[in-house]
Amino acid sequence: MRYLMMTMRDDSQATPDEKMFAEMGKFVAELSAAGILVASGGLDPAGVEMTYTDGEITVTDGPYAEAKETVGGFALVDVRDQDELNEVARRFFAITGNGVSRVHQVFG
Amino acid sequence: MTDAHRAIDAVWKLEAAKIIGGLTRMVHDVGLAEELAQDALVAALEQWPRSGVPDNPGAWLMAIAKRRAVDHIRREKLADSKQAELARDYDEKEQPQDDDVLRLMFITCDPVLPARDRAALTLRLLGGLSAAEIARALLTTELNVTQRIAVAKRTLAARERSPSADIPAVLEVIYLIFNEGYSATSGDDLMRPGLCLEALRLGRMLATLAPTEAEVHGLVALMEIQASRQAARTGPNGEPIQLHEQDRGRWDPVLIRRGFTAMLRARDIGGTPGPYVLQAAIAICHAQARTSDDTDWARIANLYTALDRLLPTPVVRLNRAVAVGKAQGPQAGLALVDSLVGNSALRDYHLLPSVRGDLLEQVGRHDEARLEYERAASLTRNAAERAFLLRRASSIVLVTSGPTLGEAAREFLERSDLDTATLRSYGQTVRRLCRALGEQLPLASLTADQVARVFAAAWPGAAARTWNRHRSAIRSFAAWASVPDLDSGLDRRAEPPARQDALDPLRLDLVWSLDAALRERTLWRLLHESGAAVTTVLSLNVEDIDVEDRRARAGDTWVTWRSETAKLLVRLTDGRARGPVFLADRRPVPARMPAPQDICPETGRGRLSYPRAEYLFKQATRALDPAGNGYTLTQLRSSERP
Structure with a gap:
């Protein structure tokens, strides 16, 4: 079963220090080796919105927002x-601290 | 399950291998290691709902289990100071060692265990699956899994040498688990994806533990790529879709990419490619082809030729024939497939007639193609696949005249002038003939040559007596159906006196520890302690027993036994004065009423029959027998007496 976890931006969170980086690196490596982590990445806060209306x-x-x-x-x-998802x-949160993630199962 | 249960279960599945591996290093016994780990889980169940899941739940469980292990070692007291020293050592060495998990794999994959038990134990101890989950995955009962695992652990504990598994042995078990999930050999679903995932996890785990083994990465690559086709392999009704007809857009790119990555690792390590690397290379050829027409069949055929040299199994040969058929045309493929017909390892393998049917259809031999599809359908145990093969068969219109082999066989076996035992024996032979040649074969076209080939494939190593029994069945069938000389290709064989291997003391101990009914335990003990013939022992009556002298009169001989039998016999015959000692489970049906001396005057039940007693013993000991067949009562009685 695949799930997409989207972690919400939280400016109140502590900026990641070296220790958190190290822990996160280890966590990511472990999950990738087990095949649990398929892909991950951070998102640029500046995005664009695309609208499709009548062919345009x-x-x-x-x-x-x-x-x-x-x-x-x-x-x-x-x-x-x-x-297992839980x-x-x-x-993940044990490393990053308080936060919110939106999670959806991925079909297909 | 409560939420806490489920959370702990998820943690357990992720951590079981490390925890049990570490504990096994301490206590040198996987069975005990698992018990200690279970204790830690119970502790978690008590504490986590109150305190929350700890930040590092694996380390928490390990710490608790280790404390229990140290307690255990101390309690055992093993005045042996070396043990105490070891225990102190472990107090300090908190960190699990990298090799623990690999060593655990070598233990659970020990070839001393039957193959399916290796798979079950590996899923249990390395995948953290419960007995119920394993039972669902392997399509058996929870009780069966629990018993198998218990026997496996005891076998491992009783074994004196260190584990003899190595990397190839572990790969074999992982691929067995994968295949059980990927091409379910029985049941209604073609795949059990959960099991494939477990195998993939085990493979990836092994790849991090043994990163310099090319074959490990080869197996991972093979499994990833095969798994990538999961969604495309079955149609809306669960029917199989062949590789060349699959919608390649539904292949999972994530798994394909992982497969490629694993393959690159294998290539970087270099060396002569082993069987898994070669199979992965073949899978990668398919994954690289954008459409089935783009498939590089010449390269695949070459890879199969290389694989055939390393792994000359009939199945590899069959796949090679498919590739050659694609690369050089159906006629070339058919020539290779025909060389496999009559190979005894493939006699019940449905893919042989299925592939042959496909090639025959391509070269325009439609009648034969249809027979092959029907035969393939009758051989597969998978419902979806059977329906698919029957559809292919029915798409070919066939013209026949006269009775078919199937019709003649049915009529022959419905005769009323033969006794049931004879008919049952004839049935085995004639039905085998139908399965091998196809029920639709016109009886008139059946030849002695075909019969001889079926015999050679079906019973190559059969004992002379078995061979002769099948031979006389054919002679009887031929005479009845007026097809003369069907047996002309079958020689009568000389029958040597029967002799079977006795059970060694370790196996015997496992037999005694089986959880069997009182009647069975008594019969087994009596056979072993007396060494008397099975028919003699079954013929004993309660009134013949001399409890005091531990013996019974049987015809003109005496059957004698010792204390174990004596204890059981008293309980088994309790309250009965006369009649057979060993009784059948049910009362006989009126149509098959046995002679009065074979009926218990008190319960009305008949005497236990030899076939039934033999069947029950075989069933009960199947899990103990590395060959998976179970033992015979004759083996038991000829084992060394206590």
């Missing part, structure tokens, strides 16, 4: 079941 594409800067409403990073994970998320 419009690209606008933005959206400028509240910072905490935007996605800061994502991880695509391949897990046995939802319980455990993976728990380990």
Whole structure:
């Protein structure tokens, strides 16, 4: 089962220090070796919005929603079941501290 | 399961290998290591709901389990000071060692265990699966899995040498698990993806533990790429879709990329490619082809030729024939496939007639193609695949005249002038003939040559007595169906006196520890302690027993036994004064009423039959027998007496 975890941007969070980087690096390496972490990345806060109307594409800067409403990073994970998903998320947050993630199962 | 249960279970599956591996290093016994780990899980269940899951749950579980292990070692007291020293050592060495998990794999994949038990034990100890989950994965009962695992652990504990598994042995078990999930040999679903995932996880785990082994990366690459086709392999109704007809857009690019990465690692290590690397290379050829027409069949055929040299199995040869058929045309493929017909290892392998049917159809031999599809359908145990093969068969219209082999066989076996035992024996032979040649074969076209080939493929190593039994069945069938000389290609064989291997003391101990019914345990003990013939022992009556002298009169001989039998016999015959000692489970049906001396006057049940007693013993000992067949009662009675 694959899930897309989108972690919401949180400016109140401590800036990552060396220790957190090291821990996160180890965590990512372990999950990748087990095949649990499929892909991950951070997102540029400056995005564009594309709108398709009657055959025409419009690209606008933005959206400028509240910072905490935007996605800061994502991880695509391949897990046995939802319980394993919970455990993976728990380990992630144990490293990064308080935060919010939106998670959807990926079909197909 | 409660939330806490589920959270702990998820942690357990991720950490089981490391924890049990570390504990096994301490206590030198996987069975005990698992018990200690279970204790730690119970502790987690008590504490985590209150305190929350600890930041490093694996280390937490390991710490608790280690404390229990040290307690255990101390409690055992092993006045042996060396042991105490070891225990102190472990107190200090908190960190698990990298080799622990690899060593655990070598233990669970020890060839001393039957193949399926190796798979079950590996899933249990390295994948952290529960008995219920393993039972679901291997399509058996939870009780069966629990018993198998218990026997496996005891076998390992009783073994005196160190584990004899190596990397290739571990790869074999992992690929066995993968294949059980990928091409389910039985059941209604073609795949059990959960099992494939477990195998992939095990393979990836092994790849981090043994990164310099090219074959490990080869197996991982092979599994990743095969798994990438999962979604495309079955149609909406679960029917199989062949590789060349699959929608390649549904192949999973993530798994393909992982497969490529693993393959690159294998190549970087270099050396002569082993069987898994070669198979992965073949899988990669398929993955690289954008459409099935783009497939580089010449390269695949070459890879199969190389594989055939390392792994000359009939299945590899069959795949090679498919590739050659694609690369050089169906006629060339058919020539290779025809050389495999009659190979005894493939006699029940449905893909042989399936491939042959496909090639025959391509060269325009439609009648034969249809027979082959039907035969393939009758051989597969997978429902979706059977339906698919029957559809292919029915798409070919066939013209026949006169009765078919199948019709003649059915009529022959419905005769009323033969007794049931004879008919059952004839049935085995005639049905084998139908399975091998196809029920639709016109009886008139059946030849002695075909019969001889079926015999050579079906019973190559059969004992002379078995061979002769099948031979006389054919003679009887030929006479009845007025097809003369069907047996002309079959020689009668000289029958040597029967002799079977006795059970060694270790196997015997495992037999005694089986959880069997009182009647079975009594019969087995009696056979072993008396060494008397099975028919003699089954013919004993309660009134013949001399409890005091531990013996019974049987015809003109005496059957004698010792204390174990004596204890059991008293309980088995409790409250009965007369009649057979060993009784059948049910009362006989009126149509098959045995002679009065074979019926218990008190319960009305009949005497236990030899075939039934033999069947039960075989079933019960199947898990103990590395060959997976189970033992015979004759082997038991001829084992060394206590």
